[in-house]
Amino acid sequence: xFATLNLERDPLKLAEVPRELGSWVQDAGGFCLVLLLxxxxxxxxxxxxxxxxxxxxxxxxxRPRSWAPALFKLCLVAAVxxxxxxxxxxxxxxxxxxxxxxPTAPSxxxxxxxxxxxxxxxxxxxAACALLAVCLPFFVSLLSLRWRRIWGIxxxxxxxxxxxxxxxxxxxxxxxxxFLSWFVPAKRENQLQTYVTVVFLYLTPVLLVSSALIAAFxxxxxxxxxxxxxxxxxxxxxxxxVLGRFLGYTLLMSAVLLVLTTLCLGYVLRGINPDAAAESxxxxxxxxxxxxxxxxxxxxxDREAIEEVKREDRELNVGREWDYHxxxxxxxxxxxxxxxLQAVWHFDEVPGVLARRPRVRCExxxxxxxxxxxKEGEAVRCSFFLHTRYxxxxxxxRTDYYNARKTxxxxxxxxxxxxxxxxxxxxxxxxxxxxxxxxxxLSAGEGKPNEIDGSSTTxxxxxxxxxxxxxxxxxxxxxxxRHRRAPRC
Amino acid sequence: MGGQVxxxxxxxxxVYRDFWGRQKKVALNALNLEIYQGxxxxxLGPNGSGKTTTIKLLLGLLFxxxxxxxxxxxxxxDVKKNERIGYLPEESYLYRFxxxxxxxxxxxxxxxxxxxxxxxxxxxxxxxxxxxxxxxxVLKEYSKGMRxxxxxxxxxxxDPELVILDEPTSGLxxxxxxxxxxxxxxxxxxxxxxxxxxxxxxxxxxxCDRIAILNEGQLQALGxxxxxxxxxxxxxxxxxxxxxxxxxxxxRIVEESKAHPGRRYLPERDAVVPGDRAAAPAARDGDKAxxxxxxxxxxxx
Numbered sequence: 001x002f003a004t005l006n007l008e009r010d011p012l013k014l015a016e017v018p019r020e021l022g023s024w025v026q027d028a029g030g031f032c033l034v035l036l037l038x039x040x041x042x043x044x045x046x047x048x049x050x051x052x053x054x055x056x057x058x059x060x061x062x063r064p065r066s067w068a069p070a071l072f073k074l075c076l077v078a079a080v081x082x083x084x085x086x087x088x089x090x091x092x093x094x095x096x097x098x099x100x101x102x103p104t105a106p107s108x109x110x111x112x113x114x115x116x117x118x119x120x121x122x123x124x125x126x127a128a129c130a131l132l133a134v135c136l137p138f139f140v141s142l143l144s145l146r147w148r149r150i151w152g153i154x155x156x157x158x159x160x161x162x163x164x165x166x167x168x169x170x171x172x173x174x175x176x177x178x179f180l181s182w183f184v185p186a187k188r189e190n191q192l193q194t195y196v197t198v199v200f201l202y203l204t205p206v207l208l209v210s211s212a213l214i215a216a217f218x219x220x221x222x223x224x225x226x227x228x229x230x231x232x233x234x235x236x237x238x239x240x241x242v243l244g245r246f247l248g249y250t251l252l253m254s255a256v257l258l259v260l261t262t263l264c265l266g267y268v269l270r271g272i273n274p275d276a277a278a279e280s281x282x283x284x285x286x287x288x289x290x291x292x293x294x295x296x297x298x299x300x301x302d303r304e305a306i307e308e309v310k311r312e313d314r315e316l317n318v319g320r321e322w323d324y325h326x327x328x329x330x331x332x333x334x335x336x337x338x339x340x341l342q343a344v345w346h347f348d349e350v351p352g353v354l355a356r357r358p359r360v361r362c363e364x365x366x367x368x369x370x371x372x373x374x375k376e377g378e379a380v381r382c383s384f385f386l387h388t389r390y391x392x393x394x395x396x397x398r399t400d401y402y403n404a405r406k407t408x409x410x411x412x413x414x415x416x417x418x419x420x421x422x423x424x425x426x427x428x429x430x431x432x433x434x435x436x437x438x439x440x441x442l443s444a445g446e447g448k449p450n451e452i453d454g455s456s457t458t459x460x461x462x463x464x465x466x467x468x469x470x471x472x473x474x475x476x477x478x479x480x481x482r483h484r485r486a487p488r489c
Numbered sequence: 490m491g492g493q494v495x496x497x498x499x500x501x502x503x504v505y506r507d508f509w510g511r512q513k514k515v516a517l518n519a520l521n522l523e524i525y526q527g528x529x530x531x532x533l534g535p536n537g538s539g540k541t542t543t544i545k546l547l548l549g550l551l552f553x554x555x556x557x558x559x560x561x562x563x564x565x566x567d568v569k570k571n572e573r574i575g576y577l578p579e580e581s582y583l584y585r586f587x588x589x590x591x592x593x594x595x596x597x598x599x600x601x602x603x604x605x606x607x608x609x610x611x612x613x614x615x616x617x618x619x620x621x622x623x624x625x626x627v628l629k630e631y632s633k634g635m636r637x638x639x640x641x642x643x644x645x646x647x648d649p650e651l652v653i654l655d656e657p658t659s660g661l662x663x664x665x666x667x668x669x670x671x672x673x674x675x676x677x678x679x680x681x682x683x684x685x686x687x688x689x690x691x692x693x694x695x696x697c698d699r700i701a702i703l704n705e706g707q708l709q710a711l712g713x714x715x716x717x718x719x720x721x722x723x724x725x726x727x728x729x730x731x732x733x734x735x736x737x738x739x740x741r742i743v744e745e746s747k748a749h750p751g752r753r754y755l756p757e758r759d760a761v762v763p764g765d766r767a768a769a770p771a772a773r774d775g776d777k778a779x780x781x782x783x784x785x786x787x788x789x790x
Contacts, residue, residue: 149599152599153599156584156587159586229578233576236568238570482522
């Protein structure tokens with residue numbers, strides 16, 4: 001059923017859930033119907049009374065008839081009928097669409113016809129029925145569960161793992177942490193991230209492989225050693241046995257996860273440089289935004305030259321990528337006259353609490369691919385422009401913004417006090433609404449876009465944009481950034 | 490027996506097949522049994538005769554190839570019937586990393602027993618089976634006899650109405666075997682129904698009210714122990730295609746049926762049975778296939 005799970009896709013949005021759910025039900029229901037048909041053929045050949053008797057047992061005249069077999073048969077019949085009806089509707093639609101009597105307007109894009117939409121609904125209903133028929137024994141079993149039994153089996157699994165010293169395996173792999181610093185050199189700026197990544201990469205396979213192995217060998221070992229005979233001869237449903245084992249291993253792995261996470265946290269907190277801790281131990285709230293592309297044929301300030309670009313029209317093909325990881329080609333320095341592609345993020349849902357803060361810290365991370373060798377040792381340069389909602393691309397804001405940015409970029413670290421005052425005047429001129437602190441920092445050269453070495457991935461935006469947004473300009477020269485994160489404001 | 494029928498089998502058959510569905514072994518062939526409440530019933534037969542298969546079919550551990558089995562009036566595959574059953578397997582297949590108390594607590598939980606009732610019952614049973622001093626030791630440190638005792642305790646944790654014991658004296662020393670038999674008799678006194686299977690005659694002889702003798706999946710004899718064990722010198726030959734000539738005149742045909750092709754010959758009363766069994770070509774000795782009026786007519790020496 002989970003084979004239809006699509007892993008490579010954009011993050012799911014709430015509005016897409018019903019459609020995606022319907023699609024999943026159709027896919028999973030199709031598999032379920034095939035399974036039911038195969039089981040019906042098998043049961044008819046091997047079991048007196050067919051599939052229903054195999055699942056629910058032969059009807060007992062002395063006992064009241066259970067609702068489950070009747071519901072199972074109803075779902076089965078509804079599923080088969082539904083699929084047949086949906087197929088007929090599609091066939092009818094196909095016949096009608098090919099009929100010469102029906103006028104068509106090829107220039108007008110047509111949506112799905114009533115028949116196609118209806119067949120979709122019928123198909124979803126039929127698939128849901130098939131899904132319910134397959135899951136019904138499971139649901140019925142849920143009604144007769146006794147949690148004391150399940151808990152007993154879960155405790156047994158836990159004790160088994162502890163007393164058979166399975167946990168020592170986990171403990172032994174902790175030895176790797178004694179020597180981790182030999183293999184994981186980390187710079188101060190990204191030390192925390194590196195350590196956390198290493199710990200995560202360590203925990204994931206250890207826990208996944210261990211839990212898979214323990215769970216896979218639990219019940220088979222019971223069968224092999226025949227201890228299961230003393231369990232299934234008690235009033236224990238098969239499902240309770242599996243669920244109990246599953247619960248026990250879940251608890252075990254949760255306990256292991258808790259211990260390992262605590263140890264790893266201690267390791268990270270103890271091993272990290274205090275400067276790196278001050279830099280990195282801050283909560284971050286990712287905002288992804290909506291992404292689209294613009295092409296600027298002429299100068300940046302020429303608003304007439306800006307046109308929207310569709311994804312498929314972009315010149316750079318970097319292979320299969322997730323939709324929200326789109327790429328733009330950089331400027332070819334040897335052909336400076338060529339068009340510039342810009343990636344534009346819109347953040348329509350920025351938390352309102354940010355408006356009350358004097359400053360908002362923004363970070364962004366991205367990948368850069370170099371398609372040509374270029375100049376060795378030369379960093380790749382890219383620019384970010386942050387606009388607030390007051391930005392008006394149709395007015396002069398773009399020109400003002402560009403000029404302000406240019407002015408701010410030209411600010412130098414002042415050699416003496418008069419130069420500092422002169423720079424302060426320039427800042428106030430281009431940023432009339434800027435705070436005193438911002439003016440002070442910018443005139444001191446601290447707000448200048450940083451020139452960071454090639455391995456760094458972030459920059460601090462401390463100057464103020466012309467439109468009054470507290471977030472601002474940044475210029476980074478990253479070379480090895482891997483993680484993608486859109487800027488936030 | 491006039492008691493309530495606890496177990497009933499109708500033509501219960503189990504055939505083991507290979508991967509391709511071809512018949513490999515008929516473990517049990519059309520077994521018809523009725524076991525009544527309050528009796529101790531023995532399944533007797535050599536290894537591979539179908540005793541354990543019968544028990545597994547009754548417990549729902551195996552599905553029958555043909556026929557039906559009912560326990561307390563419910564199909565053998567019904568899990569709910571297990572609430573009234575206690576089962577001791579041939580080898581005491583218990584979790585060796587648990588101690589005696591934990592073992593009984595675990596099996597008590599499987600019967601959905603409340604904690605206080607579970608603890609009380611566990612302590613009582615530990616005392617009954619004589620493991621009070623060793624109740625904190627894990628089972629892997631137990632001897633085979635001790636494991637058999639704790640196995641019996643787990644079978645009785647729910648105070649069952651029907652106790653099924655598969656080779657209960659296996660691995661026990663003579664004293665232990667005697668203790669086990671006494672316990673079975675005690676269960677009978679408490680109106681429990683006990684089914685035990687064994688390949689040792691003396692085990693069933695001591696405690697069973699009725700026995701069924703199985704051989705190669707066939708029920709050979711069924712009845713009261715006292716009745717069946719009277720014919721200790723009976724010789725029965727199975728053969729087919731035998732012409733009774735002068736040398737074999739001491740034999741008489743007892744039975745020939747469609748269900749059991751092959752004639753069965755018994756010595757005529759007062760005839761001298763030759764010591765050489767090869768006198769009857771292709772003959773083999775065996776037990777009575779099923780209860781029939783002929784049993785009463787069997788010659789006795």
